[in-house]
Amino acid sequence: MGNALRLMAVDGAAHALGLAPGMALADARARCPALMTLPVDPEADARELARLISAMARFTPMVSADPPNGIILDITGCAHLFGGEAGLVRQAVALAAYTCRPALADNAAAARALARHGGRNTNVRVLPVAALDLPDEALAALRRAGLHTIGDLARRPMQPLAARFGAETVLKLRHILGEVASPIAPHRTLPPNRLEARLTEPVIRTEDALEVIEDLLVQAAREMEARKLGGRRFVATFCRSDNARRRLMVETGHPVRDPAIVLRLLRERIETLADPLDPGFGFDTIGLTIPRAEPLPSRQIGLGDEQEEGADSLAALIDRLGVRLGTDRVRRIVPCDRHLPERAQALEPAMSTQTGIWPVAEHPPRPPMMFDPPQPIEVIAEVPDGPPHRFRWRCKLHEVRLYEGPERIAAEWWRRKGGEGARKAGLTRDYYRIEDACGRRYWIFRHGLYDETPQPRWYLHGLFA
């Protein structure tokens, strides 16, 4: 096929112009200069198909995917709810909101063949043999034998067909004709993990309510263990007898199902509530939902796995501190591929980031402590680009004893609109590493060159050890 770009799919308008999948992009452009194309993204297609399958669940519980671009609905006993078969098809097409080729048949294989190869036919016997979905050689063999439609095959006895064209051909034929059942594997959406405790007597004390939650957590843990899942988000709902309800949510950095850990986080959350949990006349229904769950296989506990235990307790510590102080208060330093020193790193919540490898720096040394924002200082320095001689910071005068520099760092003009134009790039910085008479080392910079700005200002950006 070479390296030519080819069309993978075309819409109705393009089809009317004579374009078809498999055509080289250059040919298609030659026929239709105004052609609009998008790169193929199979993963996004699969996601969209999954979304459509979940949406189709409103018509029938028996929905299955026919990759890459089909959906099979078993509408046995469902059609009358939507105004008959025609009405159901109309509604399903409207819900999909795509160009659809719907087809109805007595079994899944026939419906599939009609949808993909049938056009407006409703009789499978007139379909071409391509509808059997066989390899190209098998199809060629059938055509050479003068068998062009399904009907041609169906009229003949099966045994000679199987002997000549293989058992698979016959099996597919019998599927389409409905002689052999062609069941579908329906896509089942797992019910969300939701538990509820209805109490005959409302509980007033928070401790009692938490005990109920603990029971629910134990139940949920059992269910999740069977499904090899762990929760990442737990929502407890407290319904009061006067119909007021309160939701509390906790999140964890790793999937967990240990009731004790979740209960501890919930306690933490209740303690830090600005508006305390008010039981009123008591909670009569307490619910627990686990809206976000991730795979968590059961783990074999090794002997002397202290390191693993340490990692576990560290994750628990991060979760606990995150619940109490806020997730964005427990952070890690993450490297960023940026040019300016203050943007070359970012603080990201520790719960959602994993430890990586810190890149080896290829620039002159950076101070371990930096001011954000840089602190303005008054400097006496040679004009235009000499080193500083003395500077005043926090009302104190510092004499510069030693200096190194400048390290010139340009502004990130490529991120600025029109930054490539003259005088629009932003101000260049000249960094100096200096030591004052007391022996303290500072990182200071002049913001702007003299040809960029008439009065460049100086800033103290960091402290060296």
Added chain:
Amino acid sequence: MVDSVIRLREGEARAFAPEARATPPPLGRGQLHEIHARQEDGAAALAFALCASASGGASGMAILVRMARGGRSRVVLNGDGLALLGFDPTRLIIVEADTELDLLRAGLEAARCPGVELVLLEMQGGFAKYDLTASRRLALAAERSRACVIVLYYDANPRATAARTRWSVASAPSVPIEADGPGKPAIEAELLRWRDGPADRRWRLEWDADHETFREEGNRAPMPCAVVPLSFVREGASGGGGGYSRTA
């Protein structure tokens, strides 16, 4: 009484013994240490804390607990700068607390956590909640989990706490490199208090990039001079010799 006098004498003797003089006591694990510094010497104090506690190939997580500070005097740690001090920035988790109590609670919990190797609590002058009781709690937690707990105390007067060692750290003038540039990081560390030995001593320490630690100036291993490698002469290879032997 006599016993204590003798012990004091012993302590003095140790202070003047050459090996006691040579190296400052390390910030051991399972202990609480306090480092006092002025705000301008913050980087020096941080470098001292990270390096003194990292001796011995530390690889566990480090947790820095500090006050959440808004406004114009926010100080952030720079990963590249920490990496230059031999500290892997991916080991660090920074926790910010709103109140003094939250800070101490978070610090205590971190100190109790088994997977944590280093806990740094950053405090600033007049931190009323940090007293003998709070520091004793931290020390006990450190003892149990074998974590090294360090209180970085800026702009404050030392008070009675349960810390094993108490230091005062400041930047020191560096030895200039060529063309009058600032040299390697240098700090002046004064041992104000040490439970296991004599205090009131000071060291002038300089960064040693080869060993990724601070060392006393002028007290380092002698520079290896040019050594001509010895050629191996195989025993018995030459018939006539026989007198050569392999030198290892």
